[in-house]
Amino acid sequence: MIKKQFTHPDDRINRTRRNLLKLAGPFTLFMACPAYALDLFKIIDPDEKSKDIQRAKTIFEGVGSIATSATDLDYKSEFAIGESLALEGFQRFGLPSKNQLVQKYVNTIGNAVVQNSMRSDIPYYFVVVENNIYNAFACPGGIIFVSSALLKSMNNEAELACVLAHEVAHVGHKHALQAIKRAKFFEGVGKISTANMKGEEGKKFQNMIGDLQTVLFDHGLDQDMEFEADLSGMSFAYQTGYNPEGFIRVLDMLKQKEATAVKEGSWFSTHPPLTDRIQKCNEGMAKYPDAASLAVVSNRFVEYRKLL
Amino acid sequence: MKKIGILTLFGFLFISTVIFASQPPSTIWVASDNAKLKTDLKSSSATVAELPKGTALSVLAYQEKWYQVKLPNGKTGWIYRGKVSETEVQKTQGKEEGSSVGGLLGDLSGSNIRADNTDSSRSIRGLSPEATEYAKQNGTPEVYRNELNKVIDRKVSPSEIDQFLKQGKIGEYQE
Numbered sequence: 001m002i003k004k005q006f007t008h009p010d011d012r013i014n015r016t017r018r019n020l021l022k023l024a025g026p027f028t029l030f031m032a033c034p035a036y037a038l039d040l041f042k043i044i045d046p047d048e049k050s051k052d053i054q055r056a057k058t059i060f061e062g063v064g065s066i067a068t069s070a071t072d073l074d075y076k077s078e079f080a081i082g083e084s085l086a087l088e089g090f091q092r093f094g095l096p097s098k099n100q101l102v103q104k105y106v107n108t109i110g111n112a113v114v115q116n117s118m119r120s121d122i123p124y125y126f127v128v129v130e131n132n133i134y135n136a137f138a139c140p141g142g143i144i145f146v147s148s149a150l151l152k153s154m155n156n157e158a159e160l161a162c163v164l165a166h167e168v169a170h171v172g173h174k175h176a177l178q179a180i181k182r183a184k185f186f187e188g189v190g191k192i193s194t195a196n197m198k199g200e201e202g203k204k205f206q207n208m209i210g211d212l213q214t215v216l217f218d219h220g221l222d223q224d225m226e227f228e229a230d231l232s233g234m235s236f237a238y239q240t241g242y243n244p245e246g247f248i249r250v251l252d253m254l255k256q257k258e259a260t261a262v263k264e265g266s267w268f269s270t271h272p273p274l275t276d277r278i279q280k281c282n283e284g285m286a287k288y289p290d291a292a293s294l295a296v297v298s299n300r301f302v303e304y305r306k307l308l
Numbered sequence: 309m310k311k312i313g314i315l316t317l318f319g320f321l322f323i324s325t326v327i328f329a330s331q332p333p334s335t336i337w338v339a340s341d342n343a344k345l346k347t348d349l350k351s352s353s354a355t356v357a358e359l360p361k362g363t364a365l366s367v368l369a370y371q372e373k374w375y376q377v378k379l380p381n382g383k384t385g386w387i388y389r390g391k392v393s394e395t396e397v398q399k400t401q402g403k404e405e406g407s408s409v410g411g412l413l414g415d416l417s418g419s420n421i422r423a424d425n426t427d428s429s430r431s432i433r434g435l436s437p438e439a440t441e442y443a444k445q446n447g448t449p450e451v452y453r454n455e456l457n458k459v460i461d462r463k464v465s466p467s468e469i470d471q472f473l474k475q476g477k478i479g480e481y482q483e
Binding site: 076077079080083084086087090091095096103104107108109111112114115116120123125127143157192193194196197198202205206209238239240241242290294295297300 | 482
């Protein structure tokens, strides 16, 4: 018996109809979120046998790259932005403290808090930089800076955990990316590669990093973002087992130092008025009636603080 | 007489509200990485199971910051309240796993990070090629690149975190 070697025209039409029906799902999903649509392609045609489906997937991928915004960037791209900003951070705020015990200590507290955060599926890196201004900031993708001055002015581990948790919350909410989402660099760029770093694209990338520096190092994020990070951070610290009131103690301490401290590039110039933050955080404490029974850990903190 | 009746009614309503409010929820969800179900309401007791984020747990009782819960497979045990949420938490695939469906679930959990991307980033040692190129184009001095390399190479394992919390008597290790 000879096998049929040709395809009947009706079969081709039916196959096209079936493929069109299959594409209706990804198309609808694409309108809502391109990333989900591409996953759906893998489910519909897992073996990548259908040429029509694969052709449509290629088109969707291309359009998806253009349609994406700064906050929809994949992690590697977000982290590349964070690394570039961190390089600028060292130049602006100084090199990391040489004491590896302190670096490890801060990293451990930071990562303990991360376990209870909204975005614990990415790695985080915490670094103490030698600087005499009171500052902490988070680069997109999870590189978090804290100045030695801010660390030295704290009294216990709960206070440090709360400050780190505040920065972890900024990364979780993607606040920095939201602040620069209209940067020209993102027009038509879905993923960042080394090709984006050269020529015209490279200039746009550098401008975007410049915008980020202006936001994070000078002007500060939107006030609502700061309030959101304050309350989220307190929640992460509480979940970890630290007294979230530690955050209010840090704000109180900064309030006392406000009159005489250097303002430029510090938490004073990049964050909302301390009085407003203290008031909102005090209101937030209503969620934690047993806060006073939670850990503060002063002795261990003081031992590490001495090393700075 | 009428006043006494009204006062009794308000008193009854107040007491029932307090009792109702203090009742533990019927279902809770694991909201933290590294969550362990224990045989007793002590961190030093044996571990029954390690629970992924997003796991739904049926609450049997609540005592001293610990929930007694039942897993869908019938196993029971205790979990520290800092590890759970009373509102639903979407399941995630964790940092070390990645698949196409996993990516989809990861996205639905509110994170736009694909698990496979996160995974591959973890295998990279030091600066990414993109940041290296940025530094080159920008003429960033080598000292800053080297320092960032060191920062990115620094890792803290879950067992180190556990040990650290235990030493500080923090969270579930609080006495």
